[in-house]
Amino acid sequence: MTTIIPLPAFQDNYIxxxxxxxTPWCVVVDPGDASVVNDYLIQNEKKLLAVLITHHHADHTGGLMQLKQQWPELRIIGPTAEHARIPALTETVGDGAIVVLPQLxxxxxxxxxxxHTAGHxxxxxxxxxxxxxxxxxxxxGRLLEGEFSESAIKMYQSLQRLISLPETTEVYCTHEYTLANLRFALSIEPDNLDLQYYQQQCQVKRQNFKPTLPSNIGLEKKVNPFLRCNNKDLQLKHNQNSAQSLFAYLRMAKDQFKS
Ligand SMILES: [Zn+2]
Incomplete structure (x- = not known):
């Protein structure tokens, strides 16, 4: 049976x-901190088979050099478009590639x-x-590379790709930002009952020190304002005439939002 668990790292990251x-083998995603991974491996008597890297930011890659030294055979798989910024990679992959992990x-x-980044x-x-x-x-994610309007189009299209996956798809993202995101989402759609209910559920989880993740695509379609930009009422309410322009408007508004 496959299990996926979060290792909390830094302020609000999950590895x-x-x-x-x-099998003793396991895979970690975006290990910003090697010590957190090592503690897990020792406590659970596991061996590190491979690392998956989504993008080059230090809080996702900071543990790579140490893990590579400890596990010389380690496969470190990350984006071709960002390989120059992630020197520890042993395999680079782009859109459509298949990563095979036979041991698992x-x-x-x-x-x-x-x-969020150009090669994510x-x-x-x-x-x-x-x-x-x-x-x-x-x-x-914030738009941290390139010109805002171009990155906003790319991010919009990337999110469209993700929400075309089945609704049962489990969303394992890297940060516990849910409650802060929900405060912004409710400022945009205060009357959305799914949002109100979801906020209550997430508040209980965080009070009990539980992660709010993974989420799933079906739920995100109901509660995530960035996935609801084709809603005509929302467009009208914020004086936008297309889904893409509403997306850029929301992304900018979130950057300035003080919760
Ligand atoms: Zn990042």
């Missing part, structure tokens, strides 16, 4: 670990999702989606 009960009888499809990728193996800093629960 996801994929493991199986009948698992394979992931690579989906290019630029926007996701790893998808139904129903599991590791999407880094692109789709968050009730939010999306």
């Amino acid at each position: 996801w670990v994929l493991s199986q009960s009948d 009888k698992q394979q992931f499809q690579v989906i290019a999702i630029p926007g 990728i996701a790893f998808y193996s139904a129903p599991v989606l590791f999407c880094g800093d692109t789709l968050f629960s009730a939010g999306c």
Whole structure:
């Protein structure tokens, strides 16, 4: 049986670990901190088979050099478009590539999702989606590279690709931003009952120190304003005449939002 658990790191990062009960091998996603991973490996008597990297930011890649030294055979798989900024990579992959992990009888499809960074990728193996800093629960990543309007179009298109996946797709993003995202989402759609209910559920989880993640695509379509830009009422309310322009408007408004 495959299990996926979050290792909390830094303020609000999760390093996801994929493991199986009948093999010592495991895979981690975006290990910004090697010590957190090592503690897990020791406590659970696991061996590190591979690392999946969604993009080059230090809070996703900071542990790579140390892990590589400890595990000389380690596969470190990340985006071709960002290989110059992630020197530890041993394999580079782009849109449509298939990452095969025979030891775990698992394979992931690579989906290019630029926007947060220019070369950001996701790893998808139904129903599991590791999407880094692109789709968050009730939010999306900031646009940190390139010109805002161009990056906004790319991010919009990337999110469209992700929501075309089945509604049961489990969304494993890298940050516990959900409650802050929900405050913004409710400022945009205060009357959305799904949002109100979801906020209550997430508040209880956080009060009990539980992650709000993974989310899923079906839920995100109901509560995530960045996935609801084709809603004509929302467009009208914010004086926008297309889904893309509403998306750019919301992204900018979120950047300035004080919760
Ligand atoms: Zn990032």
